[in-house]
Amino acid sequence: MDSVSHYGVLIFWISVRVALASIGLVFLKFIYNISPFHPLAKYPGPLLWRASRLPASYHHARGDLYQHIAAIHAQYGSSVRIAPDELSFTAPEAWPQIYNSRPQLKKSIYHFTPGDRRKLPESMIMAPDAEHTRLRRLTGPAFLNAGIAEVEPVLQHYVDLLCTQLANASKEGSQNMAEWFLWALNDVIGQLALDQEFQCLEKRRMHPWPSFLLGALKSTAALNQFRRFGISRAMLKPLIPKKVIEEQENFLSTAQTAVSERLKREQDDSAKLEAGNLDEGQKKQRDIVGLMMREMKGGERLTEAEVTANSILIVGGGAETTSTCLSATLYHLCKTPRVMEKLRDEIRRTFAMSEDITIKACNNMAYLKASIDESLRMFPVASFITPRMTPKGGHTIAGEVVPEGTYVSMGQWYMGRSERFFDEPKEFKPERWLDSSTEQVSGMSSDEILRPFSLGPRNCVGKLLALAEARLVTAKLLWHFDIELDGDHATWVEDARFYILWQLQPLKVNLTPIRKS
Numbered sequence: 001m002d003s004v005s006h007y008g009v010l011i012f013w014i015s016v017r018v019a020l021a022s023i024g025l026v027f028l029k030f031i032y033n034i035s036p037f038h039p040l041a042k043y044p045g046p047l048l049w050r051a052s053r054l055p056a057s058y059h060h061a062r063g064d065l066y067q068h069i070a071a072i073h074a075q076y077g078s079s080v081r082i083a084p085d086e087l088s089f090t091a092p093e094a095w096p097q098i099y100n101s102r103p104q105l106k107k108s109i110y111h112f113t114p115g116d117r118r119k120l121p122e123s124m125i126m127a128p129d130a131e132h133t134r135l136r137r138l139t140g141p142a143f144l145n146a147g148i149a150e151v152e153p154v155l156q157h158y159v160d161l162l163c164t165q166l167a168n169a170s171k172e173g174s175q176n177m178a179e180w181f182l183w184a185l186n187d188v189i190g191q192l193a194l195d196q197e198f199q200c201l202e203k204r205r206m207h208p209w210p211s212f213l214l215g216a217l218k219s220t221a222a223l224n225q226f227r228r229f230g231i232s233r234a235m236l237k238p239l240i241p242k243k244v245i246e247e248q249e250n251f252l253s254t255a256q257t258a259v260s261e262r263l264k265r266e267q268d269d270s271a272k273l274e275a276g277n278l279d280e281g282q283k284k285q286r287d288i289v290g291l292m293m294r295e296m297k298g299g300e301r302l303t304e305a306e307v308t309a310n311s312i313l314i315v316g317g318g319a320e321t322t323s324t325c326l327s328a329t330l331y332h333l334c335k336t337p338r339v340m341e342k343l344r345d346e347i348r349r350t351f352a353m354s355e356d357i358t359i360k361a362c363n364n365m366a367y368l369k370a371s372i373d374e375s376l377r378m379f380p381v382a383s384f385i386t387p388r389m390t391p392k393g394g395h396t397i398a399g400e401v402v403p404e405g406t407y408v409s410m411g412q413w414y415m416g417r418s419e420r421f422f423d424e425p426k427e428f429k430p431e432r433w434l435d436s437s438t439e440q441v442s443g444m445s446s447d448e449i450l451r452p453f454s455l456g457p458r459n460c461v462g463k464l465l466a467l468a469e470a471r472l473v474t475a476k477l478l479w480h481f482d483i484e485l486d487g488d489h490a491t492w493v494e495d496a497r498f499y500i501l502w503q504l505q506p507l508k509v510n511l512t513p514i515r516k517s
């Protein structure tokens with residue numbers, strides 16, 4: 001045997017031994033994970049899920065993890081182990097312990113991926129605490145009721161366009177409302193956060209930008225699972241098609257240009273205003289970018305790069321979320337004729353004209369508000385809120401000290417649908433929200449049990465806007481149309497997939513425009 005082939009054989013055997021040793025180590029790790037010596041041994045859960053991260057990662061990438069977590073809670077109770085180092089809770093007292101503790105628990109880096117700081121600063125969703133506090137202080141006012149009132153004309157414009165377009169499209173047959181809601185909400189958010197007319201409603205198609213963002217978020221869910229096993233994004237880069245990388249860079253630079261142009265206009269307008277060459281009425285309509293740019297007392301304001309990073313976040317997170325909430329609301333209304341009739345009658349009785357339907361007026365409609373809340377109970381858009389990690393020394397959750405380094409989250413999908421918390425949980429009953437002091441079977445009120453927008457300093461900054469949009473769109477739709485499902489959509493809820501955002505099955509409805517006398 002010559003020396004080359006000798007070394008070849010040697011390398012082969014070393015590789016085999018290293019591979020066998022690695023498999024042995026992994027196997028030993030599995031055994032340790034399920035042994036009574038593991039720090040999380042007292043938390044129950046399915047054997048394979050306790051032994052390895054693989055089942056949770058696989059189902060996260062498939063989009064049905066939330067359903068499995070619910071099934072695990074149903075079988076094993078309120079504090080369960082869903083991976084070797086991860087727990088899920090359903091005791092409502094755990095909400096503030098996880099999401100509103102001081103100091104804050106760190107967010108998992110495997111849900112949203114931290115951004116590439118060489119290109120843009122971190123947006124608020126993954127910014128470290130001190131940076132996050134500053135970003136929330138500066139962006140927060142844009143999302144309060146006063147800010148929303150300023151951008152209402154944009155919302156009204158697109159909701160009216162949605163109704164006009166639907167009136168035409170309804171002549172062609174049933175319509176997929178999951179798609180129409182996505183188009184409408186993307187038009188709104190494109191205008192508010194990037195000053196762009198996406199024209200999704202007009203052209204009846206998604207604009208490439210939100211479409212790219214939705215696709216990217218879906219693949220992020222899968223890529224993040226590789227990262228958990230030590231396979232970094234850089235290592236996976238050769239596997240990502242060149243087209244996707246180009247699209248990503250293209251998107252980033254066009255978003256940067258869009259925000260730059262918008263900010264330049266703001267400066268030009270301000271200069272003209274100061275010089276007396278423009279009055280307030282001539283300024284272009286308000287948007288979130290403009291509101292975010294407002295200077296705070298003390299001269300503090302966001303930088304252009306910070307506005308861009310957060311505008312991209314808002315385009316990614318501000319449309320699909322509300323449109324999923326709208327689809328789920330319409331689905332449950334169609335499936336529950338008693339509620340549909342009651343809500344429709346209330347809306348048509350209250351408003352003589354479509355123009356009377358304003359955000360403020362909708363906020364006074366108790367049954368409308370309760371219907372949206374009930375929809376978020378049965379279909380919590382944030383079905384799996386970013387897990388947090390317990391700090392050094394551990395952290396008390398649901399009466400037990402959870403060891404340090406454990407990922408923890410709430411099983412919200414299960415909680416909303418559980419008999420442990422709600423009477424007749426399968427019934428779509430807005431009435432259960434009408435008096436917030438009404439106790440559910442658990443002895444708590446509905447809004448103590450569920451937190452669809454999370455809580456604490458990192459809760460949803462867009463909560464009021466999302467609720468305003470959902471109420472306005474629902475009210476205008478039911479004012480203009482009689483609506484019923486086309487087909488029974490028996491597994492519409494079960495077939496929905498949650499990655500970081502939702503992918504819904506088509507929601508086909510027949511719309512009959514109402515002639516108003």
Ligand code: HEM
Binds near residue numbers: 321385
């Ligand atoms: C029904 C609709 C919505 C639901 C259920 C929802 C839910 C949530 C939840 C649970 C979080 C916390 C995520 C975490 O802990 O990582 C969040 C964060 C956030 N949401 Fe929403 N959201 C909705 C609509 C919106 C809208 C319309 C906007 C903006 C226009 C928005 C913007 C944001 C932003 C910027 C954050 C990050 C906040 C921070 O980290 O401080 N959301 N949302």
